[in-house]
Amino acid sequence: MLLLAVFTLASCASAPSNDPEALTEYSKINDPAEPTNRFIFGFNQGLDKAIIKPVTALYRAIFPDVVRNGVHNFLNNLKTPVVLANDILQGEAERAGDTVIRFAINSTVGIAGFRDQAADWGWEPHEEDFGQTLAVWGVGEGPYIMLPLFGPSNPRDAIGKVVDFFLDPINWWAENSDNDWVPLTRTLINGIDTRDQLWDVLDDLEKSSIDFYAAIRSLYRQRRNEDISNGTGSKNNETPNFSDNFELDDPSDQPADNSSKIVSGKNSGTAK
Amino acid sequence: MNISRRGFIAAAFGFWVCVATPFPPAQADAFTDGAQKFIGALGDRAQNSLLVKNITLEERQTRFRELMLDTFDLHGVGKWVLGRYWRRASRNERQQYLKLFEDFIIATYTKRFKAYTDAKLQINNTTSKKSSAFVKSQINRSSAKPIRIVWRVKFTDGKYQIVDIVVEGVSWIQTQRSEFVSVIRNSDGKVSGLIDALIKKIAFLKSSAG
Numbered sequence: 167m168l169l170l171a172v173f174t175l176a177s178c179a180s181a182p183s184n185d186p187e188a189l190t191e192y193s194k195i196n197d198p199a200e201p202t203n204r205f206i207f208g209f210n211q212g213l214d215k216a217i218i219k220p221v222t223a224l225y226r227a228i229f230p231d232v233v234r235n236g237v238h239n240f241l242n243n244l245k246t247p248v249v250l251a252n253d254i255l256q257g258e259a260e261r262a263g264d265t266v267i268r269f270a271i272n273s274t275v276g277i278a279g280f281r282d283q284a285a286d287w288g289w290e291p292h293e294e295d296f297g298q299t300l301a302v303w304g305v306g307e308g309p310y311i312m313l314p315l316f317g318p319s320n321p322r323d324a325i326g327k328v329v330d331f332f333l334d335p336i337n338w339w340a341e342n343s344d345n346d347w348v349p350l351t352r353t354l355i356n357g358i359d360t361r362d363q364l365w366d367v368l369d370d371l372e373k374s375s376i377d378f379y380a381a382i383r384s385l386y387r388q389r390r391n392e393d394i395s396n397g398t399g400s401k402n403n404e405t406p407n408f409s410d411n412f413e414l415d416d417p418s419d420q421p422a423d424n425s426s427k428i429v430s431g432k433n434s435g436t437a438k
Numbered sequence: 439m440n441i442s443r444r445g446f447i448a449a450a451f452g453f454w455v456c457v458a459t460p461f462p463p464a465q466a467d468a469f470t471d472g473a474q475k476f477i478g479a480l481g482d483r484a485q486n487s488l489l490v491k492n493i494t495l496e497e498r499q500t501r502f503r504e505l506m507l508d509t510f511d512l513h514g515v516g517k518w519v520l521g522r523y524w525r526r527a528s529r530n531e532r533q534q535y536l537k538l539f540e541d542f543i544i545a546t547y548t549k550r551f552k553a554y555t556d557a558k559l560q561i562n563n564t565t566s567k568k569s570s571a572f573v574k575s576q577i578n579r580s581s582a583k584p585i586r587i588v589w590r591v592k593f594t595d596g597k598y599q600i601v602d603i604v605v606e607g608v609s610w611i612q613t614q615r616s617e618f619v620s621v622i623r624n625s626d627g628k629v630s631g632l633i634d635a636l637i638k639k640i641a642f643l644k645s646s647a648g
Binding site: 187195370374376379380381383384385389391392397 | 642
């Protein structure tokens with residue numbers, strides 16, 4: 167862990183010091199450890215190709231959609247205590263109620279959670295985690311980090327993951343009864359299920375992106391903002407503000423080979 | 439249904455506002471109305487020309503290109519996506535880039551429409567902020583969950599144009615910009631690096647592997 171920290175610091179991309187535009191861009195990208203992150207991303211991709219994707223392919227080949235959906239629902243139902251705790255910590259009474267009702271329906275009528283009966287009856291699932299709770303409490307995300315195995319994250323969400331682990335009564339029980347294999351197995355199945363859920367999305371994205379790493383970074387941030395605002399888009403501002411960038415008729419819009427003077431400051435080309 | 443429950447509350451509230459207040463809400467103006475109709479018409483047109491079965495890939499590409507050039511602000515978005523590097527690009531690079539940007543979109547998305555021949559675009563409501571209208575919609579399919587889509591629309595030179603498509607909270611132009619800027623940064627800030635990458639990617643997407 168210490169080694170990783172040293173490595174991270176040593177390979178920080180240096181911040182541009184003189185150009186204000188470049189500095190704005192640098193802070194906007196907010197990925198000071200990009201070289202290290204890209205290295206870990208490469209490692210994760212290698213791991214995916216060698217193990218995770220083949221295992222998931224096997225899982226997809228053996229089990230039909232119905233079974234895999236069942237497993238997905240079951241895993242979601244197990245997350246109930248953590249989701250509920252975070253609903254409450256965020257002061258979301260209505261969503262907390264939904265979570266309780268969903269658990270009651272799916273654990274019984276939904277046959278131990280394998281069927282998402284609650285969704286059919288109008289209680290749609292939602293995700294909450296402690297990273298989101300911290301965001302609602304006003305904690306900033308911090309710089310982007312790529313975690314080995316776990317993928318895209320940031321200090322806030324990484325801390326959130328650890329807290330969620332300790333919030334989970336299943337993990338308390340496993341700890342107290344020496345059943346360490348339970349969280350481990352659950353993490354493994356969760357991983358395969360997540361990879362399965364992302365199968366088409368990742369395939370499409372990898373094919374169509376010209377910088378897969380940058381695409382994942384952008385998508386991770388946007389999706390997190392969306393989840394934090396519970397899909398209302400209020401904190402995400404829905405889409406970037408480009409009011410001044412779409413009217414590029416001012417003199418600074420001349421191509422580089424057409425004008426010797428480049429006006430900086432005006433129309434700075436960065437989104438807010 | 440949580441969403442429709444909220445939708446019901448919103449509708450009830452909207453009704454109350456309309457009946458109880460002497461002035462209509464500021465949102466329902468000619469601009470938002472027009473933007474909503476524009477997206478509605480786009481949905482119909484896509485359904486009839488693009489999202490049909492039994493046409494060749496070439497035919498679908500032609501139809502998509504036509505539809506896109508009619509309704510999408512390719513030039514404005516292309517500029518925005520390049521960020522500050524737009525100004526650094528030469529006249530020649532700009533032209534080349536905009537053409538490649540167009541081809542890149544066609545090459546990336548045309549194949550995907552095949553999976554959406556049973557899709558129906560349902561328009562929910564429209565809001566506006568500054569000079570943009572946000573048309574909120576969802577794509578309904580028989581086999582899958584609805585997909586939430588917000589169309590960001592501008593009105594310039596006497597016509598409506600799409601300037602962003604936000605799918606489940608993810609802005610398309612924002613994602614493209616992150617990628618394009620990243621490629622340029624990794625080519626010592628040269629737009630030619632992005633142009634090379636786009637040429638390669640389009641060739642890949644046109645091959646059977648893509």
